[in-house]
Amino acid sequence: MDRQPVTIRDVAREAGVSVATVSRALNGHANVAEGVRRHVQEVAQRLRYSPHGAARSLSSRSTQTIGVVLPDLHGEFFSELIRGIGAVARARRRHMLLSSYHGDREQQAAALRAMRGRVDGLLVMSPFADQPGFLEENLPPLPTVLVNTHQAEPAWPAFEIDNHAGAVSMVEHLLGLGHRNIALIAGPEHNYDARERLRGFREAIAAHPGAEGREYPGDFDEASGHRAGQAILAAGERPQAVFAANDMMALGCLYAFAQAGVRVPQDIALAGFDDIPLARFVHPSLTTMRVSIAQLGGRALERLLDQIETGPDSATQADAEIEADRQVLAPELVVRASCGGHGDDASASVPRENTQA
């Protein structure tokens, strides 16, 4: 099946013109006689010529590709992110080069460096960005936008979920429902999202006289939510509401409550964070904060492409502008049945998406 590759020289010879003319004709430059252009196009089509990407990139200094470097490809967060990036990439006619690396520091460094000469710009999510010098030393000289990444010193434009605001919203929602005594199941300490949600929880509790918060450790998976649920029941005074820092832990906690015969929301309210697809299908359906990961990815890419197209003005960007360049997307409160009040249980319905090819 591997035909002999046909190059621009073959087309030029066959069409009886120079390679320069072929290049201009095929790339839609104005300065080509219309008849010549048509002839060249016809020959190119007949020969099934398509230009060699690397050669074109090397001489034109443009790849029409953006690099995406993520710590992992597992889980809904990453598939949503890629979907959002992909939609914008398609609309703006760019390819995406996906790097796959295993998640440690040296491997991400290698992945970043390997992007040089392959892409016009970079979208990166890096757990190492808060280590001084990591990005400076490993990012190729390319426009870069960070996604859900915590920088020690803000130096690159960044898009992230406003986890702090989301946690504040949720606590206020629970307080508004009359719950004064709220337990938080926290996420892992090393996780930036988790820390921001914790910070929001604490601030919101502190801001409301009479509100009381207790904290239980967790690490974002279901098992830790289950343990936390048991710990909450075992503790002396039972809280009126439990706020799990993500939905997976909320589900684990829900299971622990079900095992103990504690009813949600009648005996205790329960809320999560993320709005994973399962959140609306559990019993009771879960009140949570919806986070649009696809939108996050899409907007980050828009920003990156704008920067690529307007050229490198970032070199002269003042510190204040860089700071202002950190865009934050607010999560949205989704009220369902697990906190009582007016939430409805949507679990009798099923989602609309067609998951089939």
Add this chain to the structure above:
Amino acid sequence: MDRQPVTIRDVAREAGVSVATVSRALNGHANVAEGVRRHVQEVAQRLRYSPHGAARSLSSRSTQTIGVVLPDLHGEFFSELIRGIGAVARARRRHMLLSSYHGDREQQAAALRAMRGRVDGLLVMSPFADQPGFLEENLPPLPTVLVNTHQAEPAWPAFEIDNHAGAVSMVEHLLGLGHRNIALIAGPEHNYDARERLRGFREAIAAHPGAEGREYPGDFDEASGHRAGQAILAAGERPQAVFAANDMMALGCLYAFAQAGVRVPQDIALAGFDDIPLARFVHPSLTTMRVSIAQLGGRALERLLDQIETGPDSATQADAEIEADRQVLAPELVVRASCGGHGDDASASVPRENTQA
């Protein structure tokens, strides 16, 4: 942030050697004095040099990248496929170039052609592969493996789900449970997966004297499953079991049954196909065929990389070998509660994955 790119010439000048030596030293060729190699490496590191991908690809005729061309990035099928491909890509140190196109014929043709000179091989899923000449005309001269793609004339190695065998297994399972009269909710006629599942259903029914099958139309989404469920109940003689050609339709059907007060599995058995994550969380949990999309993608990439590494022997491949090169992955029966018998309802448990970054 956009530093001045440093090239191999800068490293050579700074290290006091030729660019050839820099290239050899950095690429681990044997014929470099150990002291020189160390010195070059030290200089390269100090200058933060990384090679220009396009330049390297152009001269070495290798990109260490595989192209992935899919009709869409939406839905679980594609995220699973990408995850499976990504895992193997990581293990075998390849990048993946993801093309994003909108799904019509011309756009896929363009996406395919744009891959030339950018990748060492191609993984493609194409709804147009059964149109004569489509692949021949648009595939660049590169090793290619097809995924879940129906070819008019088998000409490329292909990996696909054995939908036919899966449907047969399911019908046999239902028959084994004592259900003689089985309704199928079919998928869209233009869809290859759907046609294969239909074919399997018909053959399995025909192979069992006494078994009776009826068919209802559907198009793989929940709404059509809901309509089919209503039609099944409205028809004269009620079947003992319903086999939906995918889980989404099974869920829609389940909902129709619930609305009509028809109990599953007591009044009627219900089965799906795909084993989407929701399948184990509905009530009753859904018996279905599990299809490992990630594995499909991973194995296809393994096959492609083997071909790339061994070189182009495919030109001399006999027709019989090509035919034998169509690998089929058997789906696995997952027995849950919706068909009665010994299936257990797993809905009290929650999945283990941590979906957080």
Add this chain to the structure above:
DNA sequence: CTGAAAGCGCTTACAG
């Protein structure tokens, strides 16, 4: 073990 040179397949000033 090392360097000078050719070449990978394009694009793009520069002349005409």
Add this chain to the structure above:
DNA sequence: CTGAAAGCGCTTACAG
């Protein structure tokens, strides 16, 4: 409007 030539940044025979 067109062509000859330089150049993009590497790798790799070829000599030595």
